[in-house]
Amino acid sequence: MQFHTELSPESLPHRLSLKSRIVTVGSCFADVIGQRLSDHKLNVxxxxxxxxxxxxxVAKLLTMSLYGTAPDENRYVERDGIWFHYDFHSSLWAPSRDDLRDLLLxxxxxTADAIRKADFLFLTLGSAVVYRHIETGKVVANCHKMPGSLFEKYLYQYEYLLDDLKRLVKTLHKANPKLKLLLTVSPVRHTRDTLPLNSVSKSTLRxxxxxxxxxxxxxxxFPAYELMIDDLRDYRFYEADLIHPNAQAHDYIFEKFADSAFDAELRGFVTEWATLSKSMAHRPLYGETSPAHRQFLTRLATQLEQLAKRVDVTAELTEVRDRLKFQEQDESKTKVLA
Incomplete structure (x- = not known):
């Protein structure tokens, strides 16, 4: 007996490999997938x-990036002594306008350099609802907690969105003909827009x-949205806010993504790396200086050295070697005291 409809996405026509260069852009779900890929030692x-x-x-920022266009000087905004820009997220800020300009440039x-070298651009669309800055008449990426009276909120027309994205696709292909574009619709529900409007928004993006x-x-x-809405389809897979997918949901969606998007070598590496990551997190029950733990660390260092031929494990190898060095120093002190 089945108690849910399991969705098994089709294999993507273009597979990610261990050597793939990846750029992620878009909603917070792009952050989640990007971090997962990075955690699995991919170049992201x-x-x-x-x-x-x-x-x-999204289209505006990527186009600005590839054409070398500077941020609009009329869209900088200062709040509580901190400078922001209406075309960027509030995580990009600076104590002065000039500092922010340098950061954004x-x-x-x-980003332009990464896209020209990338094999994949992972683009997550979050909402078709936009906020327009009334004074300039332009859509903002973030309101930066400025007064709501400065903005007009509305559902952007499908035809205009399609035109923007078609132009973006052409620009991307011209900048990097080998680039593969992977689209998703964010499974995060925008309940502040009301559930009916959220449904219209997600439908438009799909x-x-x-x-x-x-x-x-x-x-x-890749059907991340469908996996959350139709496959998981239960509030136990959401955070307490009932809006954002929780860690269990992210694990499930990422597993489906790996099955759909990773080539055989990368899938094998992911399994191997998961085992090594658990070993890295292991701490001995009876202290760091036992002979058994020294053997464990030596074996782990050897495994990482072999892996270093394929991926960058510099940080992990340094940590294990430092732990071994600490153990050697501790043994030396013990012998001196004896």
């Missing part, structure tokens, strides 16, 4: 602009993603 530039929910701002340049995959063979879609 994770959400360089901060959390960006709407496709208008650097971030745009880094149709946009479908349209882009139909006409571009290098653009694919």
């Amino acid at each position: 530039l994770n959400n360089p602009f901060g959390t960006i929910f709407n496709p208008v701002s 650097k971030r745009l340049a880094e 149709v946009l993603a479908h349209e882009l995959t139909v006409w571009n063979d290098w653009v694919s879609y």
Whole structure:
């Protein structure tokens, strides 16, 4: 007897490998996937602009980045002595306008460089509801906790969103013809928009993603939204706010993503790395200086040295060697005292 509808996504036409270079951009779900990929030792530039929910701002930032366009000088804003920019997330801030400009220019340049070298761009669309700055008439990526009276909130028209994303797809392909674009719709529910409007918003984004995959063979879609809404489909998979998927949901969705998107070598590595990660977190019951633990650390160091031929494990190898060195020093002190 089945008590839920299990969704097993089809294998993506373009698979991620251990050597893939990846950029993630978009909503907070892009952060989640990007961090998971990074934790599995893949080369990832994770959400360089901060959390960006709407496709208008995503398209604008990526286009600015690839064309080398400087941030709009009229969209800087100061609040409580801190400077922000309406086209970027509030995680990008500085104590002065000039410092923020330098930071944003650097971030745009880094993103452009990463995209031109990337194999995959993982783009997560969060909401079709936008906030327009009334004074300038332009959509903002973030309101930076400025008074609500400065903004107008509305559902962006599908046709305009499609035009923006079509132009973005062309710009990306021109900048990097080998780039593969992987689209998702964020499973995070925007209940502040009301549930009916959230449904319209998510539906709009899903149709946009479908349209882009139909006409571009290098653009694919992964059903993260459908996995959350139709497969898990239970509040026990949400955080206490009943909006954000919890760790268990993220684990489930990432496992489905790995099955769908990883090549055989990468899937094997993920399993191997999971075992090594548990070993790294292990702490001995009877102290760090026992002979058994020394053997354990020596074996772990050997495994990491072998793995270093394939991925960057410098930090992990340094930690294990430091623990071994500490054990050797402790043994030396014990012998001296004896």
